[in-house]
Every structure is written in C-alpha cells, then in structure tokens.
Amino acid sequence: MKLTNEDVQEILQLLDATPYDEMHLETKRFKLTLRRNRDSGQWTQESQVLSAPNIIRASPVQTAAPAADAATATAAARPADSQKTGWIEVRAHLPGTFYRAPKPGAPPFVEIGSHVEEDTVVCIIETMKLMNAVHAQTRGEVVELCLENAQLVEKGAVLMRIQPGAP
Amino acid sequence: MILRRILIANRGEIAVRVIRTCQRLGIETVLAASEADLDSVAARLADSTVCIGPANSSASYLNVKAVIAAAVSGNADAIHPGYGFLSENQKLAEACIRAGVCFIGPTVEQLDAVGDKLKARANAASAGLAGVPGGEIRSLNEAQRIAEELGWPILIKAVGGGGGRGMKLVQEPGKLAGAMELATAEAQASFGDPRLYLERFLSHGRHIEVQILGDGEDVIHLGTRDCSIQRRYQKLVEEAPAPNISEALREEMQRAALAFARYLKYRGLGTAEFLVDCDRDTFYFLEMNARIQVEHPVTECICGVDLVEEQIAVAESRKLRWKQDEIRFTGHAIECRINAEDCAHHFRPSPGTVTRAVFPAGLGIRFDTHIQAGAMVPPQYDSLLGKLIIHGKDRAEALQLMRCALANVEIAGVATNLPLHDELMRDDEFARGGVSTAFLQQFLQTRNMEAA
Numbered sequence: 001m002k003l004t005n006e007d008v009q010e011i012l013q014l015l016d017a018t019p020y021d022e023m024h025l026e027t028k029r030f031k032l033t034l035r036r037n038r039d040s041g042q043w044t045q046e047s048q049v050l051s052a053p054n055i056i057r058a059s060p061v062q063t064a065a066p067a068a069d070a071a072t073a074t075a076a077a078r079p080a081d082s083q084k085t086g087w088i089e090v091r092a093h094l095p096g097t098f099y100r101a102p103k104p105g106a107p108p109f110v111e112i113g114s115h116v117e118e119d120t121v122v123c124i125i126e127t128m129k130l131m132n133a134v135h136a137q138t139r140g141e142v143v144e145l146c147l148e149n150a151q152l153v154e155k156g157a158v159l160m161r162i163q164p165g166a167p
Numbered sequence: 168m169i170l171r172r173i174l175i176a177n178r179g180e181i182a183v184r185v186i187r188t189c190q191r192l193g194i195e196t197v198l199a200a201s202e203a204d205l206d207s208v209a210a211r212l213a214d215s216t217v218c219i220g221p222a223n224s225s226a227s228y229l230n231v232k233a234v235i236a237a238a239v240s241g242n243a244d245a246i247h248p249g250y251g252f253l254s255e256n257q258k259l260a261e262a263c264i265r266a267g268v269c270f271i272g273p274t275v276e277q278l279d280a281v282g283d284k285l286k287a288r289a290n291a292a293s294a295g296l297a298g299v300p301g302g303e304i305r306s307l308n309e310a311q312r313i314a315e316e317l318g319w320p321i322l323i324k325a326v327g328g329g330g331g332r333g334m335k336l337v338q339e340p341g342k343l344a345g346a347m348e349l350a351t352a353e354a355q356a357s358f359g360d361p362r363l364y365l366e367r368f369l370s371h372g373r374h375i376e377v378q379i380l381g382d383g384e385d386v387i388h389l390g391t392r393d394c395s396i397q398r399r400y401q402k403l404v405e406e407a408p409a410p411n412i413s414e415a416l417r418e419e420m421q422r423a424a425l426a427f428a429r430y431l432k433y434r435g436l437g438t439a440e441f442l443v444d445c446d447r448d449t450f451y452f453l454e455m456n457a458r459i460q461v462e463h464p465v466t467e468c469i470c471g472v473d474l475v476e477e478q479i480a481v482a483e484s485r486k487l488r489w490k491q492d493e494i495r496f497t498g499h500a501i502e503c504r505i506n507a508e509d510c511a512h513h514f515r516p517s518p519g520t521v522t523r524a525v526f527p528a529g530l531g532i533r534f535d536t537h538i539q540a541g542a543m544v545p546p547q548y549d550s551l552l553g554k555l556i557i558h559g560k561d562r563a564e565a566l567q568l569m570r571c572a573l574a575n576v577e578i579a580g581v582a583t584n585l586p587l588h589d590e591l592m593r594d595d596e597f598a599r600g601g602v603s604t605a606f607l608q609q610f611l612q613t614r615n616m617e618a619a
Contacts, residue, residue, distance in 0.1 A: 004187060008528055034528060037575075044575045045528040048539045053210035056197075056217055056241065094515055095546045097223075102348035103355055121345070124352065128507075128516040128550045129332060131352050152546075 003030055003047070012043055087161040088138040092153045096127030100149045108149075114142045116162060123159060140164040168483050170245045170269060174199055174238040175213065176259075177249030178228065180537045180553055181459070182209035185247050188475040197241035199234055201227035203545040208537045217241050222547045228252040229359060235262045245269035245482060247475075251330060251357075251549070254458040255282040271482040273435040273457045280431055281455040284326050285364055288452070294430035296423050296452040299442055301366035307344055310365060314343065317367040323350045327360030329440075329454055331400030336368060371603040373443040374402075375409045375450070377424035378466045380477055381433035382487045388421045389470050390496055392438075392462055395604045396591070398514065398617075403584070403607065404591065405462035406501045407469050410562055411601030413448065420450055427455065436463075436478045445603065461504065461554070464535060468500035468558035499562040501569050503592075506550040509582035510616055518546040522580035527572040531558045531565075534576075544581050552583060566598060587616065 012034065015023060021036040033046040092098070100108040100123050110122045116136035124131045136142075144161040147153065172195040175182050182198060186209060189196045198213035203222035210216040217237040220227035227233060229252055238246050246268055248254040257278045263270040272278070281287040288298045300317055303326065304310035314321045314337070323346055325333030333354030335346040347363065355361040374397065378389040393409035394402045409417065424439035438460050440453040463474050472494075480488065508514040521542045526534040536553030538544070544552065555572055559565030570592050576585060591597055594610065611617035 004191065005533055009530065012529055040571070042571060042575055043528045044525050044577075046523075046525045046540075048541070049208050049211040051211050053205060053207075054213070054215045055205060055210070056215045095518060096516075097547075099352070103352045103361060106348075124349075126356060127546050128518065128548060129353075129357060130516065131349050131356070133349065 003032060008032070008034070008045060015043075086164065087143060088140070088164055089158045090122060090134060090136060090138075090160045090162060092125055092155055092157045092159055093134070094125060094127050094132060095153060095155045096125040096132070098147050098149070098151050098153045098159060099124045099126060099131075100145075110136075110142045110160070112142055112145060116140060116142060125153065134159065136162060138162045138164050139166070168269065170194060170479060170483055172197060172214075172241070172243045172245075173271070173479070174217075174234075174241055174243035174246045174268075175209070175249065176219075176228070176234045176237075176246050177252055177254070178204050178207065178209060178537075178548065179551060180535050181249040181461070182207075183212060183537045184535055185249060185475055186212045188473055188479070192476060192479065194479070197237070197243050199228075199237040199241075201547075203543070203547060206543070208539055208542060215241060222545060224252065224547060225356070225359070231256065231259050231262050234259060235266050235268070238263075238268050239266060243268065245271055245479075247271045247478070248458065250458050250460055251328075255328060255456070257282060269482055271435075271478050273431075273433060273437065277431050277433060277435070278457055281437075281457050282328070284324065284329075284454050287455050290430065291427055291452040291455070294427045296427055299366045299369070299451045299453065301364060303362065303364045304347070305362075307347060310343055310347060310363075311340060313365050314340070317365070320368045320370075322366045322368045323347060323363050324366060325350065325354035325358060325360070326362035326364055327354055327358030329456060330357070331397070331402075332357035333363065334400040369442055369444060369451075370605050371445065373409075373412075373445055373601065373603050374440065374453075375412070375420065375443050376438045376440045377421050378463070378474075379424050379428045379433065379437050379439060380474075380481070380487065381428050381435060381437070382481045382485065383432055383434035385487050385490075386425055386428040386433055387487060387489060387491045387494060388425055389466050389472060389474075389494060391417055391420065392465055393601075394462060395602055396597075396607050397604055398607055398611070402462060403504050403506075404502065404588070405465055405504075406499065406562070406565075407465035408496065408499070409601075410499075411599075412443070416443070416448060416450070423450075423452070427452070434481055436474055436481075445601070461551070462502055464533060464554060464556040465500040465502050468533070468556060469496050469498060470494055471497065498558055498560045499565045500556060500558045501562075501565045502554050502556045503569065503573065503588045504554055504584075505552045505576065505578070505588070506584045507544050507552050507581040508550050508584045510584050510586045511582070513617060514584065515582075516546070516550050517582035518544045518550075519581040520544070521552075521578060523577060524579075525575070525577040526553075527555070527575035531568055532556075532572050533558070538578070552578065552581070555588075562600060566592060587611075590614065 219233040253259040391409040396404035438456040441450040533556040
C-alpha cells in the first residue's frame, strides 16, 4: 500500500471526529504521525518512506565524462598550512564546485602573479546551480592557488592565497 | 498505446510527484537517479531505481545516453522528463524515437519551435503574438549595440532554457561584460547551451502565464497563474487564477496562448509566459515552456485536473478528455516554494541533511516534497525542498489558510526561506493582489534581507 495525500485527508476526517490528538502508523514501508495542536485545532503530519530503494543495474554506457567532471577529491576545510607571514587566504563562503574560469576554455579569472583589488572576481563556486562569484577581498598579488579547477569544495576551504600590497 | 512502465528522468519533488500519479494509475515506475540520489525518497517510492551516473548533473541527469540506457535496461516504455534537466531537450526526444521509447512531452519539432527561446519568439510572432523587444547576442559588441538601441536597463537571458538560469539584469554598459560571462557560465551549466539573448527590461511588469494542454489537434487552456513574486528571476510564490486583472485581458491572454498552441499543433502540456504591462493594460509573449512546471499544482487545485495524468494520456495518443467549456474553475490557490536558502544570510544556499520535517495537513492543504527526516539535500542541485499549496474558496481564504499552514511547517537540519514566506503572506500590498515583479526586491530591501 502506498499512502497518498488523499488517504491522509480521509484519515484526518475520521480523526477529527474523535477525541484523539495523535496517531502513529508504522508499517515496513512507511511511518506516519498525525498530531493535532490542542490550541489551534490544526493538524500536522510527519511521514517517512521506509522501504529500501530497489536498485537495478543498468547496462554500462560508454560516455567520456567531460573534463570538468573529473573532480573526485573533496577539498576539506582545513586550517592554514602555510605560515608564510602576511598571506591572506581566500576561502569558500559556501560549499560547491570551484571554477577558475567563467566558462570551459576561457582564460582563468586569475593566475599566480595576478594583481587583484578587493572587488576582483578571483573564481566562481557553483552551488545549487547558481554561479557565486568569489571576490579577492584583499588588494595584492595572487601567490598560491590551492585547488584544481572543477574540484568540489566545502565551506571554508582555502581557495587561494594573496600577498597584500600595492603592485 | 498504453504505457505500462515509465522511467522518471528527474529528481526531487517532481520525481515524487510523477511517481504518485503513476501509482494511482497502476503504471510501474523506474527512477533514473544519480549516485547522490540513490537513497532519496523518490528512489524509495519507485518500483525500481537505475543509477545513471555521478552526482554532477552534466554526467547524469543531463546525460542523454545514460537516461536512454536506463530506460532500456529498466524495460520502460516511456520517459517522463519532469522539469529542468532534459525536459525540453530535443536530443532526448530524438533518442527516444530511435530507442523505441515514448517521450512524455511535445514532438521533437515542437521542442525545436519553442525550446530555443529565439525560435519561440519568431514562431510566436508568426502566430500573431507580440514579444518583448530584443534579440540574440553573439558577442559583447553586438550586445552593446542592441542594448543601446533598446535603452538601459536590459535583461540577459539564456536561449537554451528558462527558470531564471543565466538571467541577468544589467543597469549600465559597464556591467555588461561581467554579466554576460556569468550568464554564459550558468546557461552552459544548466542547459548545455551557452547562447544568450537580450530583452528590454520592464521594471513594473507582472509575470502571468497560461496553462495549455493539447492532443495534437485540439487545445484547451487551464487558466492563468501569476508568478510575479520572484527573487533573481526565481519564482517564489505563485497563484491561480492571476488576481486583479480585467476579465478582458485574461481572456485575451488565454486566446493568445491558444493561438500559439494551435499554430504549433501542440501535443502535451505547455505554458505560455507573458509579461503584462499593467500601466498600458497590454502584454508581451515571453516564452513557452514545453513541460510540466514547478507551479503546476495551483492550476490543478482550481480546475481539479491531474496534469501529470493528462501528460501521460496525450502521450498515449488519447484525445483530450474535455472541451474548453467543460473546464470549471473553483476558488483560488497559492503556492509557496520552500527552499534550502538562508534568509538571514541573503539567501545563501544551505545544503545538508534534514533532521526533522513536519508539514501541515488538512483540507485545502497540499505539500509536495521529497524531503523527510534523514533526507540529504546535495549541493549539486537546486535548493527546492518542497511546495506548500493552499486551495481556498477565494483569495482571502487561501491567504488566511496559508498563514496558518506556514506556521505548522518545521524543517530542521538545513536553513530555509520560511521566514520570508511568513512575512510575505502578512504583507498588505501582497494581500491586495497583483504586485509587479519589482515588488519582492523592494520588500526584501526594506527588511534588510537583501543587499540594496
């Protein structure tokens, strides 16, 4: 049996006429809790599908993954491993995929030695389909690039380091 | 032709939504899922699940070969593409024909006629619909030239698809190059097509769309939806019917949508999107979406039709079940999209693991979702967690019910935009109905929820 929204509506109509404020229903396949708020009289539901996915094997597909998908390693948020005095880290403000260039084949936003202003875009992080520009936030020179293009990054991961100062 | 087993080439709430209708109709379901979604609610609900590749959607949900291979190995006789991903992709529709699998959607020719937004504009013009002034931009120079002709500000859009991906508002010439770069990247990532076009920007338009359904000969409309509440061109709240427009304008828009669909001999479910210039009581054609849309439930509420069921019916080559005058509209419906976005931090995406998920229940309340306690919200996909849909006897009742229902939503483990919906549903201007697409930006700025 699969529980539908209509089923829940019907159960609620039955429950409405009873003095009960809570109902738990659990089978191998799903778990449902209906709860009535004593003050408002409104119901809430909490449900979980418990049945395990039935995964079948697909015939293998010969597709060359685009180069940009080669990201395998995840760059963990790690403490600064560089003691080079005065270098400022540019960190990921959200998790996602790190891209050095605005599109495949385009020149990277910055290279080692590039001069950046506070508002210079140094890379983008794609999270939930949105391209988020990362700004240098420091005026200076890019001295270290910490990641490969298209690598997955966690929030807080160090993306690159900047030596502050005028060109 | 009767469809017995359908492959769902999508994820998230729409995969769950399609599975529900298939179950009701006694159709078996095979889910095509990426490695990140093998343990999802959709995978638990489907009769079987086939892994189509890694989490990165360009290697899985956007991979035509992998989707077709999944349909073949899963013995599916049809593919439902949902929305986004490959839903309007001609290559998938063509590959379906070669593989002998039914594509639940319009014909390859119709996808070509509307999927490419530039062709859609040209075809709409041939059908007698006026579009927003603009054109394709193949280079920065060309973009500058067209923008100067149209006047600033302008809107950059992706030729390959909608949903706000690749869309950028540009206020001044100096920002054009940067906006084009980001838009190209988003368009490429979302649609596999980096092409862009440009439109004049109407600052106080309303976004109103007409749902249509065709069987290849006859076409009917299922009324209007207002989708003017948008943040960065992402719809957040939708309602049906569109409030506070004259019946004459509503009928004219519905007629225009039907004219376009008839011109295409449209088969399937589609949406004609219009930008309504309220000051002049006129409208422009924006685009046609040749798929089911995120906001389809508000239409289902007011006309009592299961749109997924009708998609399947016309894919089975059945005639439309109803004539236009048999479609009856009842009451008013509102949908709030609940996203994993942190309101307190300018809507920063908030992927993670859901630890608790409690939803309102009762008459007039529907919650379409793929999340439950323990569900993962991966960073590779969009941030939609679920949709709270309310159906009331009129707009005032729907609004009141929505306010109560929102208070009964509890999601823990990821940050959400629920606080925004709470405030929005209490706003006087929104309550009056018929706000423009500029409304939300202003609303957010006055509450410091968005940088000015």
